[in-house]
Amino acid sequence: MGDLKEFERQQKDALKAKLSDEDMRWLERSITWEAPDLRSVSVQLLRQLFPEPKHPERINDNRLLLTLIWQWWLLILMSEADPVRGNLRSFWYQVVEPFYREHRLLAPTEGFLELVGSFPTGVGELPTGVSDRSNRVARVVELMTENLGKFVWHRVFKFSGEFEFQRPMDHLSFVGKDDAKYLFFAEKEGLWWLCQMLYGEPEKSISVMASNGQPSFLSLEYFARDLARRTKKVWIGVFSDYDPWGWSIAISLAHKLSFFMNSVEAYYLTSPSLFTPQQIANGHDLSHHPQQSQVQHWVEDTGGVDGRPIALHIDVLSSAKKQLLAHDFVKYAYSGKLGQHYLAVPKLERAKFWLSQMGVA
DSSP, rough: OOOOHHHHHHHHHHHHSSSSSSHHHHHHHHTTTTTTOGGGOOOOHHHHSSSSSSOOOOHHHHHHHHHHHHHHHHHHHTSSSSSOOOOOOHHHHIIIHHHHHHTTOOOOOOTTTTOOOOEEETEEEEEESOSHHHHHHHHHHHHHHHHHHHHHHSOOTTSSEEEEEOOOOEEEOOOSEEEEEEEEESSOOHHHHHHHHHHHHHTEHHHHEEEEESHHHHHHHHHHHHHTTSOOOEEEEEOBBHHHHHHHHHHHHHHHHHSSSEEEEEEEOOOOGSSSSHHHHHHHETTOOOHHHHHHHHHHOOOTTTTEEEEGGGGGSSHHOOOOOOHHHHHHHHHOHHHHSEEEOOOHHHHHHHHHHHOOO
8 A cells, every 4th residue: 555645745746836826725725634544544533634613523524525535536546546437426336425334424413404495416406404314415425526526627637537537428419510619508408409400500510519407517528628629719609598597507607618618708599589478478477586696696687577587488489489599599600790699698707606606616
């Protein structure tokens, strides 16, 4: 067995020469450097090393997971652990769950008792703040996934690097045969037929993607790798619901892709003008929605429907209307007039609120 802590010092020095000051500061403050090799740590020492600040009798999952991920990356580099060679959930089954079970950290009394409402997981919304083990597991899995993404975001490693996470199947996409730089994105998997139509256009085949909501950071790393072989700049047309969540998907997608591409411009293709008066009358009034901060930001950014917080879903649009919208995006992209016809997705400063709501910032 190699000396993990000595190798850690070597890798930390190597990263200092590679990372930006901001990324290095994130790494410095995120890892519990005094932690020994976690493979041999006792339960008692673990609790001493990773206490929850306000509840020292509980474990600090966030800091523990960051340190565990870091050390496991080092072990892979040292050839003392195998690459995951699976999806993100595989890392849970191979490493995190066995570790948490061994140290008896999956009891519902451990951490996260302050959370309320619901928490999005890979299988849907799960209520939080409820004393049962399944929610505890779901929250730790989600936090593990978020923290893996943070290491990638701060350029410590790539998903496709030493861990060898496989390309996920959470979206469908093609890189355009003729003009890869134009990307039509639909937030509904059911609109893949619309994407295929644009990809199949003779002499105007553009890049397309359909996803079930927001595509994962992992999947975008693979897609951007393919896209970057053809173009350094991308113009995105985002066809998502006309509501705060469709808007946040547009912002997050653009921000994530900008991490991999030299230049990204994104436009929100959805507007009230697409909908009939009856469809607007049947829209959802968000005036009393519990997430009023998001609702108000959305109305400020987009104008809502004549200043009102009315949510409109693109599913109600006719097939003919959807096809016309898709062809219009291509037409205006080729003529350089996207900014004259669509609302531009805000850049980082204005986007910070939305990114924080989605756990990206």
